[in-house]
Amino acid sequence: MGDLSAISGNLLYAAFFLYLIATFFFGATIRDKKRAKNRTAGNIGISITILGFITQVGYFITRWIASHHAPVSNLFEYTTFFGMMLVFAFIVLYFIYRVDLLGLFALPIALLIIAFASMFPTEISPLVPSLQSHWLYIHVTTASLGQGILSVSFVAGLIYLISQIDQSKSNKHTSWLEFVIYTIAAVVAFIVLSSTFSALNHQTVFQAPIEGQQTEITYQMPAFIGPADGELVTEEAMQPLVEAPGWMRGEDAAVKLNTFILSLLTGLIIYGVSRLLMRKRVGAFLQPMLRKKVNPELVDEVSYRAVAIGFPVFTLGALIFAMIWAQQAWDRFWGWDPKEVWALITFFFYAAYLHLRLSRGWQGMRSAWLAVGGFGIIMFNLIAVNLVISGLHSYA
């Protein structure tokens, strides 16, 4: 068994590097002066992407065999699968519209998602009784596929915004675009920090009262924010600068807050340095590279098409299949649990998107911003609802 899970892990690494290589080929398509005619770089890019996708499917299958259940049962497995579905959705939309630039942005996003996933515990975990159902993989895979397709809408929207926003002077659009770019930088920062300190085997241990019990709390990163009323146990460790507020409950609340703030600050450094080097807004720096290659109407349509394809899949997977399963497992198809509510919010959001587009003619810029917002909601449901909302209380 151990061998199989090792093979599985290696396949995931391989897929990761294939996506990375494919990204460079898609990047090379920018250099093609003649618009669209020379397809070599794009063809190589998509071939490597498909190879990477197959490799990742290999990871999925081997891990399934090793664990005896579909590997979509914890945050690492789910997020990895979500990255895979994003790549899959990109491949499908690539063959409908043949936009090379889509790969240049979709693959890095997928890479970030997969890297982000591996910051969470990766060992094979057992299924608690409520998860022991065929609906686990029917529901989770469909929901994830839906989210993957909807994410391509964000990717296309981002391309639209970078290439079309008026960069001649600072305005609302440029500021929000910089914010989106900064958010991506903060995710990069989180991945860099987590992997660096985990490679250094960093640990800072505190004793702190949790619900009236003295509990040992372990930080995997330097603790700038200590637990409320915590006492440093590790010798030679840095004293925290501040304590987490007392209303933050849960064993890991302070740890998460510390990680979050550190990532935001490091993200700020990454973003700030890039801006200093570029000597202008990041969006303004990127724009000239895309401007010539992008057909705004086409990119807008890709973004919309992704919503048109993804919305029914998402509804089926994240709401309908979810309800069928919830009915079987918990005797009610709907329970207003935060995860459920945020799936409903996603549904409402894209329903509003479709109504605005079809009946009120919201296209182009407005549509692109909505696509960015939708992705924000999806990410919120994936990350914040798992780590923050349920982390603040006892149920998880």
Place this chain on the structure above:
Amino acid sequence: MNEITCECGHVNPEGTVLCEACGKPIEGNQHINGNEDKKLLNMRYDGSARRSQTYNRTIVDKIWNFFSSVKVGVWLIVLTLIASAVGTILPQEMYIPPNVDPASHYRDQYGMFGQIYYQLGFHNLFSSWWYMLLIAMIGISIVIASIDRFFPLYKTLKRQKPKRHELFMKKQRVFGVTETEQIDLELYKKNLKKRRFKIYEQDGHILAEKNRFARWGPYVNHIGLIIFLVGSLLRFVPAFYIDDFIWVREGETSMIPGTEGKYYIKNKDFILETYNEDDETDARFKEAIQKQGGPIPKTFQTNAVIYERTDDIIPGKEPELAELKDTQAKMNHPIKFDDFALYQASYQLNEFKEMTFKIHDKGNEDTNYGEFTVDLSDPKNEYTLDSGYRVEINNYFPEYEMQEGAPVSVSKYPKNPAFVFSLYPPDSEEAETSFLGIGANVDASGENDYKIGLVNFDVRDVTGLTVKKDHTLPLIALGGAIFMLGVIQGMYWNHRRIWLQPKENGVWIAGHTNKNWYALRQEINKVISGTHIQEPRDQYEKKE
């Protein structure tokens, strides 16, 4: 009704923007779709006469127009979305511990913010009247907006003629003029057929149309949503919906609530299994089990027998039971019988069933003045032993805790029982009082001669099952299925039309689609290839 007769001879209903037959913009009505002074026609709902755009006099008109507006609909969706998000900031009341006072819980746990949250009623947001009202308004909006649009659009698309007015052609978003006499119309039609267009001809004018049914997708999915909402409403009707709960101790047979005394259940055995890293089949989870620190449950299961009562139901009469099925309830695998389902929802492990005590000298545990057994589900007031000793239970705490120095019971379930006993030795009216619990044996006065000690106990598990009867499920499932069909119908197909108009020296071509214009132009390029028809232009100008 002020009907409008178009120059093509077609009679249009009041409020029509574009003639149903030939598409000519009808004078005086162009403001409805905002077409004045515009280069392009607004093609929404094909310029059909919608009630909401035609009448605005009576209160009924005004209500109708309010709910039929997409703008209002989107606002309702956005408000519901924001409200829902607010409802997830703190846990809803149903997710806080069941035995706490919500008012103080929210204040104690989340401080000032929690108190405000509670006082605004956000702790019960999803069953609040205003959230229900928002959902109801979305429901009304869906019905009215759909009726307002579907029927006029359906009629217009049914009455459309291939021969279009010149203005209609010119003001289409995709439009092109070809001036040549070599046009190969046969090839054009062949290409269209190959791409599965339906072709309609009238005096040399050609209308090619495909996937009109995609236009009905939104209305189909709205019907599905309405059925879904009606199904959810029916849950308030008791005949359709029962939601009850039952605790059954191992070995006990209980009436199943909600079945009007017709069905009984016996809990033969409750099984809780946890993952075991030493077990061969669970060895693959070793790392995760070690990391978890505590046991990870593997199975919750109740082995049960379901009985049906066969005699007439008379209160107080001992029922006659016939076995219906011998089965198990597990997570994800409820027991089903008749219209009911029993779900494994909860459990209590090691609840005390019986405790056996003996009386002995305070200083000598080997003495024995008799034993007595207390049945914890039905403790007696008094136990008289053969040896003449008598024990009274003065106080019984099923689950005791010490609070401010005094024992109190935090539940009625015998999970941690404790007693205050009064012991009467033979021929004595003087009682010795003592307090007895697990790990506690307190002599009240400190001057007792005897001591009561625990010699034996029996524990058993209790299973908690939800009892459900739900006749709304088929309706809700039907609503969901219709919704899905409608969404797929509307999203995965595009309604496309291409008009071709013969001119003295060539042709005009125009195209329309309800979505995905780039793909429409690609398709037009394919059908005109080799026909000498020139590629039409996209006349749409970006406003941004």
